[in-house]
Amino acid sequence: MTVDLRGLTFSYPGTSYPGTELFRDLSLHVDGPGLTAILGPSGCGKTTLLRLIAGFLSPQSGTVSVAGPISYVFQESRLFPWLSILQNVSLPLLEWLPKKDAEDRALRMLELVGLADKAHVKPAHLSGGQQQRVSLARAFVFPAKVMLMDEPFQALDLPLRIQLMDLFLRLLQEEPRLVLAVTHDPREAIYLADRCLILQGKPVRPVWDEPIRLSREERLYSSPAHAEVEARMFAYLANTFTDQA
């Protein structure tokens, strides 16, 4: 389970004159299983990095190597409104398994996220938190080696966010994989991640790259160890914002 970026250069069309690249000669290696959190100021290119890894965008130069299939938890749930929850979750498997088997697996995953009773309901009938749980189930049902997450808990209030993060950690324990998660919230990163990267500058480069070696208890929002890492991270992020400004 690896994601390997070598000499990556990328700029959006129409902005590709020298000095304006979002990434220039960026190299990054991530090993799994485990979760690497990517932080940085808004607009620094965190989501673009995930989209390059997913293959939605192509770099101008450099290579993106991903060992194994990818699943993705998007910022918004991206559920198909005309399909039932069960059909939505089984969708990633339809190219690999007969429909019946795909739906059986999807149903098991829905049981894990506590939504088996909503299997035949359309997404519009679910709350935002439930939709994001379905989105997690869809990402986990697919036997991916690498999972990308783009601020999937951002739109939720704190209790629901913690509830979903716990659910996510439980699923990750059952189905270990390499996870790259973009977030703008250091507390979320400390709660979830084994490694944190802070991206900064133009072109973007990682300016902070540290493992988070805390126990589950120390990761709780209320723990002093959490507060200590958070304070260091905040100081760093504050600098990145000042630099950006």
Added chain:
Amino acid sequence: MLLGVLALLALWELGSILLASDLLLPSPRKTLLALFKLMSTRGFMQALGMSLFRILLSMAVAIPLSLIVGIPAALNWRIRAFMRPLFLVIAATPVLSIILIAFIWFGQERTPVFSAFLMMFPILTSNIMAGIQSADPKLREVLDLYKLSEFKKLRYLYIPSLLPYLLAGLHSALSLCWKVVVAAEVIVQPRYGLGTGMQMAKAQLETTELLAWTTATVLMAALTESIFLMYKGKVHDR
């Protein structure tokens, strides 16, 4: 709605009183009586059945062909550019020219179907293209990520996206279809048809009967539209 119908009937009644001539404008009551009389004849039911059959047949041909042309055209600008002149020609050609040309090519019986098909085809195709182009690119990314085949993309994204557009196109095409089929029947005189009945009544200066045929056409168009809207509502609720 009922008030609107009553107002129209009142206006019609008033016009017939003022003109005081059954040749120019018979009253609604007389027209209704003529319609009931017509309904008891075998020829009327055959005419009505044939006109309805022609409309359904033209739709049965137009819907799959519009899908076959519209879906690739929406996904490929070259096909779109290739089809554009044809649509422009169809849109700019007067309906009567189409009917007359079709008459030369296809004869009496097939002309109404062909003319209705030709009128419907560009409407349905452009609606299908708009539906495909309205498909959410974010959902397309999900299907791309999990490497679903083009067929499954069609099944799970494009067809559900185009369905509301197709239904809207069918709704506009349906009333147009009645007009074109009946107009073609008036001109080419197939053996049975509402338009054929109208033409016969006109030739015999039977204005009451002409209005009875016209009323029958309007009622049929309204009935098919209501049935269609009921179906459309059900699809929407699903």
